[in-house]
Structures are given as structure tokens and as C-alpha cells.
Amino acid sequence: MQSYTEENYLKIIYHLSEISHPVQTNAIAERIHTKAASVTDMIKKLSEKELVNYVKYQGVTLTEKGKLTAINIVRKHRLWEVFLVDKLNFKWDEVHDVAEELEHIQSNLLIERLDEFLHFPSVDPHGDPIPDKHGNFVELAFVKLSKLNSGDNGTITGVSEHSSSFLKHLEKLGLTLGKRIEIIEVLEFDGSVELLVEQQKTNISREVAKHILITKN
Amino acid sequence: MQSYTEENYLKIIYHLSEISHPVQTNAIAERIHTKAASVTDMIKKLSEKELVNYVKYQGVTLTEKGKLTAINIVRKHRLWEVFLVDKLNFKWDEVHDVAEELEHIQSNLLIERLDEFLHFPSVDPHGDPIPDKHGNFVELAFVKLSKLNSGDNGTITGVSEHSSSFLKHLEKLGLTLGKRIEIIEVLEFDGSVELLVEQQKTNISREVAKHILITKN
């Protein structure tokens, strides 16, 4: 079993792995609000436990064992988010911090029962997929716009944020359901996305891109 | 805010206060599975934070502030137990360890919403009362037999454990609903209770006494 802190490191490394591979010490330090020196210490420890592969000065990647642990934490986090929104009427932007604590509760029975109670949801309130108990993600029909790369194109099939201010914003940009889009470029420094809708060039922030669901083709 | 460990100490001191006043170092050590020396250290710390009153060699009592904190943890513990049994179909004897973890989640909103979701229950699955958010317990019509003292008498009005083996055991002892009982003595060393039912003297263990609900008079 891993400590609360170890679990957090594994989860962050898992998320950062989607962006860069291997994951750098400083990137982890920033996300976990700690210092690079502390990260090095913890990485060594996780490496001894064979949860990460670590090469000095080169960064870390998760081992199979580490990845499974991380995915399980992500699973718990997202199931709790569904619970908070669907059952306790939290708003989607109120759930993160609480789920951050709940994800560390140790009980397989609890999570299996919760999953059942929620009718085995496949996505969380932010539109992120929920892995099953074996760590498998179902193939979703859609993907977040923020996950696309330059050159990709697809059709807007949904949103994961339903506030009227957000929807009005999309309308103003012409980003409505059914529209075809093409990614021109994903800006390195802030993750904002330059895209094409009906011959029109638009730039949207990473935050906005996160909440637009796309069917690729 | 208190640490996870501090919260546990406060909770244990609160529970032990019902038995002895002030609470002794060794009693805490035993309940928390730690050594007396560690307890002394922690008590000093809690005393500096004005959560307990501490006199060397005399034991501890909770301050008003400490008591409120402890009651809030008890509240959270019991609400989670209700959730686990009512919503996730846990059995009453499966909930304790998980609730022990859940009680430390920090979010007032979460607990208020959970309370509402469960329709403001007044007792947990073991028949223990659930304090409201101000720390007040409602006066219950019944009390656990294990809370009575010698000389007390009353009527059996319920049980908080429904396994058939337990109910058969009660039947054999003649401890059925509606029967009048009188406490002869509560044994110091194991908390077992000597009582009178229909002129018949019986001895029941503390565990059994905990699950028999009595209406006093």
C-alpha cells in the first residue's frame, strides 16, 4: 500500500505523462506545490518501490504497477465527482478539492458499491472518462477539444459545461453543435488553441477547449 | 485546523470521557494502538492549542473548543455510516473502518449536503445519536442498555442489530420487546451488565448491551 503522499505523486506523474514523456522534476514540483529537491527524494523512493522508472536528470515514467495504482486513484476521483454532482447537487466547479481528498479512501468494496450506486458512469462531470476496476478506459465517441493536435479535425458533438455564460461565449464564436472544426495550432505557452470554423480563424483558451467535446474523423 | 492524528485523539478522548473523567493516558494509548509516551506528547500539543485541559499525571478533559471539534467528527462518522448502510448496502458491521477514514474529509458543504441527502437521520446504524451541525444531540426516546447505571430501569423498545443469531440469543435470555428490566450492576472490568427480567437475574456482555435500546422511566 502507498501513503497518501505517494498516491498524489503517482497521480500527478500519470497526468503529466500525457503531456511530456518522461516527466520532469520541475513539472511535478510545480503541480504538487513543493520544491524540486523534495520531488527528487520522493521519486527515488517510488523508484525503489518499482512504481516509477527513474534515470537521474532524465525524469520519470510510471511502471506498469505505478500506472495501475495511478489509474485507480483517477477512477476513485472521478466516481466521487459524479457522486457529488449527481447526488449532492454540487456544481461541476465545486467538486475538485473534495474529490482530491475522497480519492484516497482505501476500500475496494466502497468504490465498487459507489460505482454501482451511480449506475456505472463512463464519464465524470467534466467529461473525462472513468476507467473500470481493471484500469481500462472505454473508447468514447468523443474527445475533448483540448486533447487534439494541430491538423486534427472533427465535429462538435457536446459540451461538458452548461453555464449560460459559457454557452453564450461559444455561440458568439460560432462554436455550436454540429459545426466542423480543424485545429491549426496548439500554442505551447498557454495551451490555447487556434482553430478553423467555417473558413473563420478563432483562438480559444485551454479552459474553453477543455469543455468542448469533439467527434474525430 | 487539526491534523488527521489530532482529530483522532480528540475523538477518542471524547468517547472515553463518557466512561471516566478525566481520561487517563493509558486508556488513550490502548484505544489508539500506540504507547503512553506518544500520548503524553500529543496531549501536550493539544493542550497548547487549547483543545484539552491537561494536568500532569491527572489525565485530560476536552475544552469547549475541543469538544465541539470532537462532536463534529462523531457527526461526520455517523452520517457516513448511514450513507454506507442505507445507500451502498453495507452491513452495519462493515462500516466502521471506512467511516473512520471518511470522517476526516474536510468540507462543511459536503457534510451538510450529505445530511440532507440522507434526510437528516437522528441515529446511525448502531443506534447512536447523530448530533446536528451545532453539536446538539436530540433527546432520543430510547437509550442503549450499555449507557445505563445500576438501579436504572426501563422497557426494551428496540435493537440496533438485526442478525438472526443476535435476536435468537436475546430470545433465549427472555430479553424481548416490551419486557421491563432493571440494572443490578455494571461490572467494572469488562462492562458486562447484570440485570433483572421478570424476577430472573441475567448477565449480558457489553457488546450485547450496546445493541439493546431502552426507554427509561
Place this chain on the structure above:
DNA sequence: TTCATTATTTAGACAAATCTAAAAATTTTA
């Protein structure tokens, strides 16, 4: 009421996770 027993505290040490400051390696830039 003195001695023995038990309970509690003190002193010093340890493991986990963190930090600062300095050293070492890597990357960037000129």
C-alpha cells in the same frame, strides 16, 4: 506508613516528507 506496583512523563532517537543552500549535470545561447 513504607515498600512494591502501576501509571505517567522525560530524554533521546527514528522515519516520513519537507525545506534551503550549494554542487553537479544538462541545455541554451552566443
Place this chain on the structure above:
DNA sequence: TAAAATTTTTAGATTTGTCTAAATAATGAA
């Protein structure tokens, strides 16, 4: 490609909660 800048690691210290062993206080028995 050598110097400068950045990133990462090491060394040593700190905090929290724990421990063992020894010292001290309180309690109980003769």
C-alpha cells in the same frame, strides 16, 4: 563549442508523530 542559464541532485536541517528506556509520580498492599 565554450560560457551562461536552467534544471536537477546532494547534503544537511526541520517538523510531525512515533518509539524505547529510564526516571518520576501516584496508588495499593502489608
